[in-house]
Amino acid sequence: MNLYDIIFYLFAAITVVSALFVVTTRNIIYSAFFLLFTFSGVAGIYVLLGADFIAVVQILVYVGGILILLLFGIMLTNKITNVEIRTGTVHMLPAGIATGIFLGVVVSAMVWTNWKSEPGLIPLTTTKAIGNLLITDYVLIFELLGILLLVALIGAASIARRDKE
């Protein structure tokens, strides 16, 4: 059990425990802040897998963008002045049983499968290689995603705009 394993278990524990709090705590603001720890833990796992660029993008986009967006959504759709910030739950027992069974099946399949896995050759910094791939092999998807982001930007602005009355 070397340093790599210890760091992995640390990040995995942060990720899983804070994700558990995200889906179980009653206060929705607390859920959003536990989501911060989940995203950071996942970024740490990306670093352990040799994906440094993806880890930085995860921090920038998820923590800096999506989480702030979710917090805006919470603030704008709850009455902060009241204590109406709690979120109700439905079907907790059947959902827990179903997802528990699902988790058991998936984990047992993963443990018993004999993966032919040896760590591949990931370069030390992946940014240059990812940039090369983006404009050679994946250029069509790259362009389509650019158009998609433009459409999402215009669409979100036009949906959320107040109507002129």
Add this chain to the structure above:
Amino acid sequence: MLQVGLTHFLIVSAILFSLGIYGIVTRKNAVMVLMGIELVLNSTNINFIAFSKYGNFGLGGQVIALFVIILAAAEAAIALAIVLNIYKTFTNVNVDEIDNLKD
């Protein structure tokens, strides 16, 4: 067993996926449902990157993970715009009470 390999990353990803599905199914608030979706997308990204490293496929998995992150950002923006509109119309965002398409 304590030596970290592909299986450990896959198990973390499976746990995140299950927790995300649990959050989507049980929570009433639409923003909480969105948080569950983000957990699920993160778990798929862990899978992509883990197989990209241990499966010797080169960097394709990392590029796809990047695309997933972009899609998640676009999806969150659109979904929150829709949630704001729902709040303007129904004055709450509980997904089990919003059940009419047209008044």
